[in-house]
Amino acid sequence: xxxxxxxxxxxxxxxxxxxxxxxxxxxxxxxxxxxxxxxxxxxxxxxxxxxxxxxxxxxxxxxxxxxxxxxxxxxxxxxxxxxxxxxxxxxxxxxxxxxxxxxxxxxxxxxxxxxxxxxxxxxxxxxxxxxxxxxxxxxxxxxxxxxxx
Numbered sequence: 001x002x003x004x005x006x007x008x009x010x011x012x013x014x015x016x017x018x019x020x021x022x023x024x025x026x027x028x029x030x031x032x033x034x035x036x037x038x039x040x041x042x043x044x045x046x047x048x049x050x051x052x053x054x055x056x057x058x059x060x061x062x063x064x065x066x067x068x069x070x071x072x073x074x075x076x077x078x079x080x081x082x083x084x085x086x087x088x089x090x091x092x093x094x095x096x097x098x099x100x101x102x103x104x105x106x107x108x109x110x111x112x113x114x115x116x117x118x119x120x121x122x123x124x125x126x127x128x129x130x131x132x133x134x135x136x137x138x139x140x141x142x143x144x145x146x147x148x149x
Contacts, residue, residue: 001078010069013077014056017065021047021057024076025068026083042085043072106145115141 004013045059057065119137
């Protein structure tokens with residue numbers, strides 16, 4: 001994964017990209033407007049065409065790859081790990097409630113994540129040992145899911 005962030009890097013990237021290449025930019029998210037959102041998300045930009053006169057890559061209608069690097073911060077040629085893209089759904093942090101209007105059953109991954117979340121809360125807030133917290137969490141989640149049906 002290569003990072004481009006300087007003026008020299010911008011020129012180098014602008015003339016090395018091809019039509020169809022995907023570029024990634026990190027965007028900072030204001031906690032004031034989106035308190036439960038991740039602090040940084042990824043934006044995806046596709047090189048749609050080459051500039052007819054200058055020959056550099058263009059993203060969308062009028063933004064050049066060079067302008068993308070200089071105005072939006074570091075640009076990556078491969079997707080950085082550990083970030084969620086803007087167009088992807090956020091991680092579910094709360095378990096579904098018994099009176100939830102969810103029509104579909106939870107899959108195994110969602111149930112495991114819910115059990116893990118409950119076990120962490122039990123261990124942290126009540127000072128319970130991890131193995132005991134996991135056993136209790138399984139009981140609590142099973143009871144919660146039985147009430148939701």
